[in-house]
Amino acid sequence: MSIWEYANPVRFLALSAKVQPYAWGLAAVGIVVGLVWGFFGTPDDFRQGSTVKIIYLHVPSAWIAINAWIMMLVASLIWLVRRHHVSALAAKAAAPVGLVMTVIGLLTGAIWGQPMWGTWWAWDPRLTSFLILFLFYLGYIALWAAIDDPDTAADLTSVLCLVGSVFALMSRYAVLFWSQGLHQGASLSLDKEENISDVFWLPLVICIAGFTLLFLALVLYRTGTEIALRRARALTARQERVA
Secondary structure, eight states: OOGGGGGSHHHHHHHHHHHHHHHHHHHHHHHHHHHHHHHHSSOOBTTTBGGGGGHHHHHHHHHHHHHHHHHHHHHHHHHHHHOOHHHHHHHHHHHHHHHHHHHHHHHHHHHHHHHHHSSSOOOOHHHHHHHHHHHHHHHHHHHHHHOSSHHHHHHHHHHHHHHHHHHHHHHHHHHHHOTTOSSOOOSSOSSGGGSOOHHHHHHHHHHHHHHHHHHHHHHHHHHHHHHHHHHHHHHHHHHHHHO
């Protein structure tokens, strides 16, 4: 079976109905286990003390904020190339989730940064690109709301998503290009030397998995809602033409 068959809204909704219960359940387990283990089952860091434990909220939310935009980019490209409405609606559905995760990432980063750096904010390359990503999320959502024709809105927001992906990638890889920033290196890396201590590593991975599954569940749910709204608008427009 080709993956493109799920561009059919009926088949997409059928698959979503099967996946969602597992995604919601595993997300709840992962988030609860990861946060409880992380906050109460790990020791204080020898340098950062208990402040380091905000990593269990900050890193997963930042991970989702960046990768949600990447998912929106892929879905937008599919829309531009193949004109599958489900992909455009999935990108639209992911944006508010990504926005909330970006806000959580900014707030937890400020709370973490203040005792570590002595300031709530610094114009660090990674922080600045992350803030710009937040503004792109706002612009993306506002553009969808401002345009009545859904296909035109999908076209324009897809172009905006292409531009904003630059800052999503910068948020992820800025530390590789600018070595003078305040922001620490990657918490998780293929390079074992850059990883955090093993005692913090496993609960962090569980938190990230839980947040990722939560993102999947929310996007599936919201995409189904967007499909229903699109159908309702189409039926209303048809009735108005007949009348």
